[in-house]
Amino acid sequence: MNVANENGKQAQRKAAMTVLAHSEAAEIARRLDSIVVPAYEILREPENGLVMLRGRIGGDGAPFNLGEATVSRAAVRLATGEVGFGYVLGRDRRKAQMIALCDALVQSHEFAEAVEENVLTPLRATMVSEQDRRAAETAATRVDFYTMVRGEG
Numbered sequence: 001m002n003v004a005n006e007n008g009k010q011a012q013r014k015a016a017m018t019v020l021a022h023s024e025a026a027e028i029a030r031r032l033d034s035i036v037v038p039a040y041e042i043l044r045e046p047e048n049g050l051v052m053l054r055g056r057i058g059g060d061g062a063p064f065n066l067g068e069a070t071v072s073r074a075a076v077r078l079a080t081g082e083v084g085f086g087y088v089l090g091r092d093r094r095k096a097q098m099i100a101l102c103d104a105l106v107q108s109h110e111f112a113e114a115v116e117e118n119v120l121t122p123l124r125a126t127m128v129s130e131q132d133r134r135a136a137e138t139a140a141t142r143v144d145f146y147t148m149v150r151g152e153g
Contacts, residue, residue, distance in 0.1 A: 040077060
């Protein structure tokens, strides 16, 4: 496999993970029901844990530990050998497993198109419309400030 093709696959997986992480678990499950999911084994049971969040003051200062966040993770392997990983903020183990399954399916030549068409495209449209709605809601509350210079003396 050449480097350009490999980079394209990684970009596709990254885009899929973005959409899945911002989607509701029930919606992912509903979309997954519309495709025939192949046999798979669970490599890592869905589990909850903590990750350390790091920050920097001013963007270029020394890093410091900001705090911890709860995450859920899972890993699955399709019968055809593709391995998928799912990580999600919060304690939603089911969502982490569905994300792992979608990650594996996106890597599969046989199922990638079906997942893109039936799962990712509708979820992406929902995500974009929600972002647009929030942007319009925020824009409606925008206040433009201006400064008047008083003429003194």
